[in-house]
Amino acid sequence: MSENIGYIRVSTAEQNTERQLLNVQLDKRFTDKCSGKDTNRPQLKQLIEYAREGDIVHVHDISRMARNTEDLLRLVKEFTEQSISLHFHKEHLEFNGENSPMQQLMLTMLGGIYQFERAMILERQREGIEIAKQKGVYKGKPVNETLHEQIRQKYAEGLNKLQIAKTLGCARATVYKALSTT
Numbered sequence: 001m002s003e004n005i006g007y008i009r010v011s012t013a014e015q016n017t018e019r020q021l022l023n024v025q026l027d028k029r030f031t032d033k034c035s036g037k038d039t040n041r042p043q044l045k046q047l048i049e050y051a052r053e054g055d056i057v058h059v060h061d062i063s064r065m066a067r068n069t070e071d072l073l074r075l076v077k078e079f080t081e082q083s084i085s086l087h088f089h090k091e092h093l094e095f096n097g098e099n100s101p102m103q104q105l106m107l108t109m110l111g112g113i114y115q116f117e118r119a120m121i122l123e124r125q126r127e128g129i130e131i132a133k134q135k136g137v138y139k140g141k142p143v144n145e146t147l148h149e150q151i152r153q154k155y156a157e158g159l160n161k162l163q164i165a166k167t168l169g170c171a172r173a174t175v176y177k178a179l180s181t182t
Contacts, residue, residue, distance in 0.1 A: 002054035003027040007047055009064045011035055020060035021089065036067040037118070039075065053083040061090035062110050067118045069111035076107060148178035155179055 006029035008020045013033045021029070028050070030043040039045075051057055057079060059065050065088070066072035079086050080097040087094045093106060132138030147170060154164045161179070165172045 002056065003052075004056050004058060005047065005051055006030070006058045007044065007065065008032070008060065009034070009036055009041070009044075020064065021058055024058050024089070026058065036063065036065070038068075039066065039071050048078070051079065051082070051084045056085045056087055058087050058089065060088075062088050062093075062107070063114040063117075066111065066114075068115045069108060072111040072114075073108065143177075147174065148181065151175050151178035 004024070004026050006021045006024060006026040008017045008029060008031040010017055010020075010031075010033050015033070017031055017033075030047040030050075032041040032043040034041055047057065062072060065086075066075055076086055076095050080095050083097060085094060085096040091106070091110060093103060093110075095103060095107070129138055147168065150168055151164055151170075151174070154167060155161075155175075159167065161172055161175045164175050168175075
C-alpha cells in the first residue's frame with residue numbers, strides 16, 4: 001500500500017516548519033532542522049530507508065530537498081529508480097521515473113538557481129561579518145555555558161570527544177572549545 005510521505009527541512013531549530021506542506025494529507029513526515037548544504041541529514045537518511053515502491057514523497061520546494069544541483073539530481077534519481085515519486089509543490093513538478101527532458105531541464109535549472117542563491121547568501125554573510133569585525137562590533141556566537149558545562153562533565157565521566165559530540169548533539173569543534181577553556 002503506497003503512502004504519502006512528507007519531507008520538511010528548515011535551516012535552524014528556531015524556524016517554523018508549519019508553512020511547509022500545510023494542506024497536504026500525509027501518512028508520515030520526516031523533518032530536519034539543519035542546513036541543506038549536503039545530504040548528511042538524519043531525517044533525510046531515514047526517509048530514504050523508509051520510502052518504498054509506489055510511495056509519493058512530498059516536498060514544499062526543491063531547496064528543501066537539496067541546496068546544490070548535484071545532490072538534488074542524485075536524490076531524485078535515487079528515489080525514481082526505486083519507483084518512488086517526488087512531488088515539489090511550490091514548483092508544481094512531479095518526478096516519477098518518466099524522464100521528461102523538460103522536467104529534467106527544469107529540475108537542473110532550479111537546482112542551479114537554489115545553489116547560486118545559497119552561495120550569494122553565504123557571500124553576503126561573510127561580507128557583513130568582515131565589516132562588523134572592522135568596526136569592532138562582531139564578537140562571534142555567544143558561548144553556551146550550559147552546554148560547555150555538560151561537555152566538561154561528560155569528559156570527566158570518561159567519554160571521548162566524538163562520543164560527547166554525538167551524545168549532546170553538538171559539533172566536535174564545540175567540544176574542543178569547551179575543553180580548552182577549562
